[in-house]
Amino acid sequence: MTTHPVLIAGRWREAAASGRFSPDNPATRSRIDQHYPISDWSDCDEALDAAVIAARQLRQLPAEQRARFLERFADKIDAAKVELAELANRETALPKTPRLAEVELPRTTGQLRQAAAAARTGSWAQPTIDTALNIRSQLAPVGPVVVFGPNNFPLAFNGIAGGDFAAAIAAGNPVIAKGHPAHPGTCQRLAELALAAQIETGLPAATVQLIYATARENGLRLVSDIRVGASAFTGSRSAGLALKQAADEAGKPIYLELSSVNPVVILPGALAERGKEIAREFADSCLMGTGQFCTNPGLVILPAGEEAEWFIARVAELFSRAPAGTLLGAGVESGLAAAIATLCGAGAKRVTGTGMADDSRYSLPNALLRTSGEQFLQHSRRLQTEAFGNAALVVVSADSEQTRAIIECLEGNLTGTIYSHSRRDDEAEYSLLEPILRDRVGRLLNDKMPTGVAVSPAMNHGGPYPASGHAGFTAVGIPASLRRFAKLECYDNVREQRLPPLLRNQNPDDGWRLIDGSWSQRSIL
Known part of the structure; x- marks a missing residue:
């Protein structure tokens, strides 16, 4: 079997290689x-x-x-x-x-x-013109x-x-x-x-x-x-x-x-008002694509009480009934198993996911784990281990002050979600928690799971470290x-015909330019 070529300088050619590899088919666990x-x-x-x-x-x-x-x-x-x-x-x-x-x-x-x-x-380049100084x-x-x-x-x-x-x-x-x-x-x-x-x-x-x-x-x-x-x-x-x-x-x-665990905070009013619907949303979101999304909700924070126990039982039922999907490869399977072991080693308890894996493909049982707010605060770093795949950790918090402390321990994440009562029952608690969570995430969501990233000009798919390297x-x-893939270039008193098109007096494509402090599509007369 020949080795596929690389594409370099406009042509496909044989690689100068130190070895070769073959990919797996995850669905059959075969090369x-x-x-x-x-x-x-x-x-x-x-x-x-x-x-x-x-x-x-x-x-x-x-x-x-x-x-x-x-x-x-x-x-x-x-x-x-x-x-x-x-x-x-x-x-x-x-x-x-x-x-x-x-x-x-x-x-x-x-x-x-x-x-x-x-x-x-060309507006992305933020062309900026100071006509008085000709910079x-x-x-x-x-x-x-x-x-x-x-x-x-x-x-x-x-x-x-x-x-x-x-x-x-x-x-x-x-x-x-x-x-x-x-x-x-x-x-x-x-x-x-x-x-x-x-x-x-x-x-x-x-x-x-x-x-x-x-x-x-x-x-x-x-x-x-x-x-x-x-x-x-x-x-x-x-x-x-x-x-x-x-x-x-x-x-x-x-x-x-x-990495990102994408915390989801469910406030008491929301849990009492529509816990059943949120449980379904969470299970669907967590197991979608076998949990192999960077915005997978891997950490849920609940207020302690009967509603929390019912919520966990309902999610466990949904996890147990849903078929375990196929993981992307051997590395993802072993990484997920290691992450779950780390969470359990830090005090998390398995609610589901104790069955046997399907060894005909790369797969692990859907795993729901739980821990207390007190345990999380004692081992917050290990309990934030990203379990990339069909697994999630529920943290049961004693009260709003403990929830605040839990959020303050969080690393940077791509997303953070708060579910609150449809009216104003959770407003005081939301006002307490939102500013802290806001500082720890790139995208803040209300009343929806974070899985999925819309390709919108207003989207932020980034966040504080370790979600990304540059917030x-x-x-x-x-x-x-x-x-991200640009550098700032400045021209001082450069003759107009030598300037890049976007910086000349005539606006070439009617793009937006910052001219003397005001955004404009006009040409300079």
Whole structure:
């Protein structure tokens, strides 16, 4: 069996490899008979050299050309919908329909098209003009971007097609994608479509490049290389922090999405008023996609009492009746088992999930655990261990003051949710808890579970560490996500014909510019 090629400098070629790997089919717990290379440093080195050239060439091309590429790529993904869903299903066991074909694929193409629109207008770059001093500035491409895609979204967060990719390209940067070893075939097919769109729209040869895997030391070397403008990583905390340390030591920006338990606080009035409905919402949200979402509600805080005991019993019933889904791979299965063991070691008790695993596939029983507020406060760090998969921890709090103390112990999270009474019965407690929770999450929700991330300009898919590496940036939400892959460039008394188009007196695309302190679409007379 031959080893699949890498995409470097506009052509598919045999990798300079230190080894090779094959992905698993999680639904059968068996190896897929396809081989992909583990690139050595010479592949990375060549890709970086080519990306530097592409970055310079991209700066000379109109934004319209990048926009056309993103739209053409989206069209090609749409045309390959059935094939891509089948490939991704085989490598991840995520359902072909509706998850992949009807949900994730449209999200992928929607992000690409939104990024194209942002590139076309240029307002994302926040062009700023001081006419009195003749000083002008804008955000400009940062240079080659390395994107590490995660295992749980083979399309919408893929390094060669997902949100980070779309944002980096729209901002004017070439991308070196590090494919995920859980779904390399899906990465390869997306790269083939991207290359075809790149050729058709006349972008530089190394605008999109793909390497499947590297040794750990080469990944660290890649994000810290002088030729890299920035990197983006979605994955485990341990891997992300190792990359961050390497990038930080070299002074290179890296944007991380790491871990999050996404706390859900249910106030007494809400629990008494509609506990049955909230229990169903929570169970559905927690078990959706076998819990393999970064916004999975993994921690629920309840007020002690009969309603709390009924709620836990109802959720346990729903967990026990629901079939356990398939996990993404051996690493996710072992990681989930280890996380549950850590929670139990810190004093959590299993309510469900004590049965046998299905050893014909990667799977663990749906696990609901519980602990007291007092126990949580004693072992708060270990009891915040992210159980990535079909598991959740319920914390039963003695009173509102203990709930406040629990929230104060929380690490940074992507989301935080508060369920309250439909009228004003919980208003005082909400006012006590919301400011504390607000400081610990990127997105605050009321009366809805956090699973799912809308691709909206107002979205924040980030948060305080360890949810992300930079609380001021988002991985979802265009145009804000583009600004991660940009640097601020200032022009002082530069002749107008030498300025970038967005900073000239004539507004080229009717985009918004900050002129003498006021946002405007006008040209300067």
